[in-house]
Amino acid sequence: MSNVLEVDGLSVAFATEDGVLDVVGGVGFSVGEGATLGIVGESGCGKSVTALAIMGLLPRPAGIVKGGTIRLDGADLRTLDRDARAHVRGRTMSMIFQEPMTALNPVQRIDRQLIEAVRLVEPHATRAALARRAVELLSEVGIPAPESRLENYPHELSGGMRQRVLIAMALACRPRLLIADEPTTALDVTIQAQILELTARLQREYGTAMILITHDLGVIAEIADDVVVMYAGRVVEHAPVDALFGAPRHPYTRGLLHSIPRLDLAPRTRLPTIAGVVPALADMPAGCRFRNRCAHALARCEIEPRLESPDAASLVACHRWREIA
Numbered sequence: 001m002s003n004v005l006e007v008d009g010l011s012v013a014f015a016t017e018d019g020v021l022d023v024v025g026g027v028g029f030s031v032g033e034g035a036t037l038g039i040v041g042e043s044g045c046g047k048s049v050t051a052l053a054i055m056g057l058l059p060r061p062a063g064i065v066k067g068g069t070i071r072l073d074g075a076d077l078r079t080l081d082r083d084a085r086a087h088v089r090g091r092t093m094s095m096i097f098q099e100p101m102t103a104l105n106p107v108q109r110i111d112r113q114l115i116e117a118v119r120l121v122e123p124h125a126t127r128a129a130l131a132r133r134a135v136e137l138l139s140e141v142g143i144p145a146p147e148s149r150l151e152n153y154p155h156e157l158s159g160g161m162r163q164r165v166l167i168a169m170a171l172a173c174r175p176r177l178l179i180a181d182e183p184t185t186a187l188d189v190t191i192q193a194q195i196l197e198l199t200a201r202l203q204r205e206y207g208t209a210m211i212l213i214t215h216d217l218g219v220i221a222e223i224a225d226d227v228v229v230m231y232a233g234r235v236v237e238h239a240p241v242d243a244l245f246g247a248p249r250h251p252y253t254r255g256l257l258h259s260i261p262r263l264d265l266a267p268r269t270r271l272p273t274i275a276g277v278v279p280a281l282a283d284m285p286a287g288c289r290f291r292n293r294c295a296h297a298l299a300r301c302e303i304e305p306r307l308e309s310p311d312a313a314s315l316v317a318c319h320r321w322r323e324i325a
Helices: 047-055 082-088 110-119 127-140 159-170 189-206 217-223 241-246 251-258
Strands: 003-016 019-032 036-040 063-072 093-096 177-181 209-213 226-231 234-240 308-311 314-316
Touching: 003 047, 003 209, 019 036, 019 047, 019 063, 019 209, 019 226, 019 234, 036 047, 036 217, 047 063, 047 093, 047 177, 047 209, 093 159, 110 127, 110 159, 127 159, 159 189, 177 189, 189 217, 209 217, 217 241, 226 241, 226 251, 234 241, 234 251
Parallel strands: 036 209, 036 226, 093 177, 177 209
Antiparallel strands: 003 019, 003 063, 226 234, 234 314, 308 314
C-alpha cells in the first residue's frame, strides 16, 4: 500500500507579543491509501495546528512553518506557491472542521455553499448539473429530501445535518486525503455513531486516506489503523491501534488509557487522572515536556528523548519505556 501523505520533521511556530513560540516540533507520520491515522492528545497539544499546517490554512501572518516536509502523493506541498497550494486544497485534499455552525456561512443557503465546492472539480458544468451533483452528495451522506434541504440556511438544520453537509462538501472532489478535526464535537452519542459510520463507509468507497483528530479514545479504537499520541507539540508515541491499546509504552499514553471508564469498575469509583496541567508554551520544561507530570521521571529526563523503535511498527519518545513496560 502506497502512502498518500508523508509528514517528516514538521515544526510550527506562532508570532506573539511575547516573541515567536514553538507550537509543534518534529512531527512525522504517514498515511496510506484507504487507511485511517488517529491523532489524540489533550487540548492544546498541537493536533489541529498540525492539520492546518498540512492544509496550508495556518493563520497569517502569525502561523509559521519553520521546517519539515509535507508530501502528498510524493509532491512536497511546502514548495508550492499560494495559488498552486489552493488548487490542491479542496481537490486532492479536504478537511472537515470541528464546528459545523462556524464552518458553514450562516447567511448563505446550503445549495450555494455545496455548489461552490462541486464547481472546484467541475468548473465548466452548468448550474443545473452542479445542482444535480449537490443533490447526489446530500443523498450520499444520508440527508433525507435533499432537494428541499438545498434551500435551507445552516441554522435551519440540526447539528448532525450540518456535519453531514460539511462531509458532503469535503468529499465533493473525492479527495485523496481527508482530515477530520473532531467531526463529532457537540453531537449526541447516537448522531456521533452515525457520522463516524458514514465517514468510514465513504472512505472505503472512495479509497481515501484519512486523518482523524479526536479526544475520544473509543472512537480511535473503533476506526483508526494507526495512532499518533501528541503532548505539548511533540509526538510521544506512534503505534498500530491494537498495539497502542494492548501495550502502551509512554507514561502519557498509559495515563490517557487508564482514565477511560470501564464496565468492570465498581460504581462511583474515582477514575485515575494525570496530575498537573499542560505547561504554557512560554514555560515548557527542558527535556521531556511531560516530565513535570510523570511519576517515572528521573534526572536524565531533563534531556529531550528521541523517538525510538521498540518494534518495526512503533515509535516512543521516553527514556524509561523499557523499564516501565
